[in-house]
Amino acid sequence: MGSLIKWLFGLILLVVVVIVAAVVILPMVIDPNDYKPQIVATAKEKLGRDVAIEQDLGLSVFPWLGIETGGVRIGNADGFKAASFAEIEKLGLKVKLLPLLSRKIEVDTLVLKGLRLNLEKDAKGRTNWDDLAGAGGKDTGETKATEAGGEAGAPLALSVQGIQIDDANVTWDDRQAGQHYELDGVRLVTGALSPGATVPVDGSVTFTSKAPAMTLKAALVAKVTSDSDLAVFDVSGLKLELDASGEGLPSGGAKLALNTNLHADTRADTVKLSDLEISGPAMNAKGELTVSKLQTNPAANGKLNIAETNLKTLASMFASPIETTDPAVLSRASGSVGLSYADGVLKLDPLSIKLDDSTMDGFVHVLNPTGPVVRADLKLDAIDVDRYMPPAGGAEGSAGTTKGAAARPSADDPFAALRTLDFVGNFTIGKLKVSNVRMSNVTTKIVSKKGVLKVDPMAANLYEGKFDGSATLDATGAKPAIAARNSLTGIQVGQLLTDVAGEDRLVGRGELHMDIRARGLAEQDLRRTLNGTSRFAFRDGALKGVNIAQVIREGSGALGLGGDKFETGTPGQTDFTELSGSATITDGIVRNKDLSAKSPLLRVDGEGQVDLPNDTIDYRIVTELVGSLAGQGGKARSELSGLPIPVRITGPLTNPKYAPDLEAALNAKAKAQIEAKKEEIKQKVEDKVKDQVGDALKGFKLFK
Secondary structure, three states: OOHHHHHHHHHHHHHHHHHHHHHHHHOOOOOOOHHHHHHHHHHHHHOOEEEEOOOEEEOOOOOOEEEEEEEEEEEOOOOOOOOOEEEEEEEEEEEEEEHHHOOEEEEEOEEEOOOOOEEEEEOOOOOOOOOHHHHHHHHHHHHHHHHHOOOOOOEEEEEEEEEEEEEEEEEEEOOOOOOOEEEEEEEEEEOEEEEOEEEEEEEEEEEEOOOOOOOEEEEHHHHHEEEOOOEEEEEEEEEEEEEEEEOOOOOEEEEEEEEEEEEEOOOOOOOEEEEEEEEEEEEEEEEEEEEOOOOOOOOOEEEEEEEEEHHHHHHHHHHOOOOOOOOOOOOOOOEEEEEEEOEEEEEEEEEEEEEOEEEEEEEEEEEEEEOOOOEEEEEEEEEHHHHHHHHHHHHHHHHHHHHHHOOOOOOOOOOHHHHHOOEEEEEEEEEEEOOOOOEEEEEEEEEOOOOOEEEEEEEEOOEEEEEEEEEEEEEEOOOOOOEEEEEEEEEEEEEEEHHHHHHOOEEEEEEOOOOOOOEEOOHHHHHHEEEEEEEEEEEEEEEEEHHHHHOOOOOOOOOOHHHOOOOOOOOOOOEEEEEEEEEEOOOOOOEEEEEEOOOOOOOEEEEEEEEEOEEEEEEEEEEEEOOOOOOOOOOOOOOOOOOOEEEEEEOOOOOOEEOOOOHHHHHHHHHHHHHHHHHHHHHHHHHEEEEEEEHHHHHHHHHH
C-alpha cells in the first residue's frame, strides 16, 4: 500500500507538471490539442499502461494560464476484473502567469471531478498496482522538477488557492480474503494552501462493506495551520461525524461524533490530540492522547473519562436487549482509564470503573496482543452477581436452546481462546454474593497458560467461618478436566444451606473438606466422572426433616411398647452434639462407612451410598437409645435400651423415605436372650450332673 501511495503522489505530480508545462507552451501555439498525442505517449511510456484523454484540452491565457480536460482513463493491469485502473471525468488547473517570471507558482483551485479508482488483489495476492511501484522512478521525479522549475537546486515558491475533489469513488476488491469495500461520494474542499496560512477543510465520504453488510457515512470539518517550513501543523475545531447502519446496528443507524484539536510536529515526530470528546448512542467520553515516534516505533499516552451511561439502553439500540434479574442494574456505568502503548505493550493503568453500586480499581496490561499475554490486578468493593443474571423465567428458554444446539454437531471449540491465553490476574472483592452465597474479603489469583486455568489460592470469609481452596480447569484434552480442593472451617452450615439450596437440612457449626475431580461440562458428565474424597465434622446441630427418635416412637408404639409416651426431643429434627464422617467418590458414587452422630437421646452410626448419576440414595443408619425415652405411664426404656435399631433411607435424593425396622431389632434381641437362657440352663444342668456324679462315686472305697 505504501508503494501505491507513493505512486499516487507521483501521478499527481506528473499531472501537475504536465499541466504546468502545457500552460507555458500552449499560449505559443494555436491549438493545444496538437500536443495531446505527445502527452498521452509520455504517460503510456512512464506508466506501462494504456492511457487515453478522450476530451479536448481547453486553454485560458491571461492572467491565468489554465487548462481543463476530461475523460482521462488509465488501463488496468492484465488479469484483473475492472475495465480500467483509474478514470477522471474532469480535471482543471490554472496557474497565474506573471509570478512565473519570479519563480513563483500561484495555482488557482485544483479541480478533480468524477475520479474512479479501482484497487484489486487477486487470489494469489497480486495487486493491480504492483507493476506501477517503480513507474516514474526517482529520475522521473527529478526530471519533471527540472522541467517545471529550471535548475533542480533552485527552490520554487508554491501556493494553491484550494483543492476541490468531488464525486470520487474508490473500490477495494480483495479476492484472496473475500473482502469488498467501497468509498463513494468522496468530497474534499479546502481553502488557500500556503505555508503559515489557516486552511479550512471540508470533506465527506460514504464507506460500504459487503461482509458484514454495513454503510458508514463520514463528514469532516477543520481548520489547518502550518509553519513556514510545513513541519508543524495545528488542526483546530476538528469535527468528525459518523453515521453507520447495517448488520448488528440499530434500525435507525448509530451516530458517533468526534471533536478535538490536533497538533502535529514532523520534526519531533509527535501528534497530540487535546480536548478530545467522543459522543455516540447513550454515551460520552472525554480525554487526550499523545503519539510519539509516529514514523518509526509509535508510542502513545493518554487518558479517557467515560461519562455515566445506561448500558441496557445502549444494548437495546443495537438490537441486543439485556434482561437481568434486577431490572435496575446496568443503568449506571462510568469510568476513567489511563492509556499507554509502547513496543507492543498496551496498558490500561490506572483503571477505574463504576457499575451501579460497585466500584473497581486497578490495572490491565496487554504485554503482547498475540495470545494474548495479559496481566491484571483489580480490586472491587462489592457486587451482587445474582442481580445481573438472566431472570429465572428466561433460564428455561436458554436451557432449551442449549439442548437444541447440543443435538447438532458443531466444530466450535469453547476453549480455543483459553489454549493461547497467557493470563495472570490478582483479584480482591470486599463483599461478594453469587448463587446466593454471601462472602467477604475475597482474594484469588487466576493463572492461565497453555490451556490450563488455575485459580489458586481462593480465600474468603463466609457464614462466621473461612473458606480456602483452589481449582483447575485443564482444556488440553478432548474433554475439559476439572479439579477442586476446598476447606470450610468454623462455618454455620445451616445458614449456608439456606442461602444455597433454600432449605437448612443440616444445622450446626463445623468444617467440610473436599478434594474432587471430574471431566466434561454438562451436569450428567460431571456426575458420572466425579471422583475424590471428602470429610466433615459438625457440633451442636441438628439434622432437619427427620426426627429419628420420633420414628422410633411411632414404630415402638405400633409394637405395643408404649411409644406414644416417649420423649423425642425437638419436633421435626434430630439433634446432635457431634456429627462426623468421610466419603470416597468413584464415578459419581459417594460411599460413606463411618457416619457417627451423638446426642443426649441417641447414638447413630451409618453407612451407605449416594448415586449421583441416578440421583438416588441407599443408606442405612443404626440408632441406639442412650437417654431416657420413658414418659409418664410409658414402658421403661429397658425394653429398647442398648438395642441397635436400623433405619433404612432409600429413594430419590429430593424425597427420600425413612423406614425403621424395630421388629427385626426386637426379634434379634429376643433371640439373643433365648441364646443367653440356653447357655444358662446348660450350665445349670452340667453343674447338677457333676454334683450328682460326685456324690455317687464317694460310695466306692476305691475312691476313699
